Amino acid sequence: MKLKGWKEVNPGAVITEAGSALKFKTGSWRAFRPKWIEENCIQCLFCWIYCPDMAIKVKDGKRAEFDYDYCKGCGICALECPGKKGNKAIVMEEEGK
Numbered sequence: 001m002k003l004k005g006w007k008e009v010n011p012g013a014v015i016t017e018a019g020s021a022l023k024f025k026t027g028s029w030r031a032f033r034p035k036w037i038e039e040n041c042i043q044c045l046f047c048w049i050y051c052p053d054m055a056i057k058v059k060d061g062k063r064a065e066f067d068y069d070y071c072k073g074c075g076i077c078a079l080e081c082p083g084k085k086g087n088k089a090i091v092m093e094e095e096g097k
């Protein structure tokens, strides 16, 4: 059988709905979850800047709770958090603890 040249092939396309990260709740497969210790928080917002999933909310210019639907438990926020006087304001805990 002779294959068609590219000029003879009928043009076609597959159109599907555009993807949205909103639909993928990365928090559903988390093994560790960050815990916020508010009394050690100096409101530097490093955690908000570094979080790759925008899973740290800011309200009225201040850090608010985690959005656990989208937090995948990577631990970057806990690593970057300076905390107060060396006491971390974010610690990682095993999920379901």
Ligand code: SF4
Pocket: 034, 050, 051, 052, 053, 054, 055, 056, 066, 070, 071, 072, 073, 074, 075, 076, 077, 078
């Ligand atoms: S653990 Fe990772 S995904 Fe979850 S809030 Fe911290 S930086 Fe964001």
Ligand code: SF4
Pocket: 036, 040, 041, 042, 043, 044, 045, 046, 047, 048, 063, 080, 081, 082, 083, 084, 089, 090
């Ligand atoms: S990085 Fe730590 S100290 Fe800074 S806002 Fe986030 S929780 Fe608070």
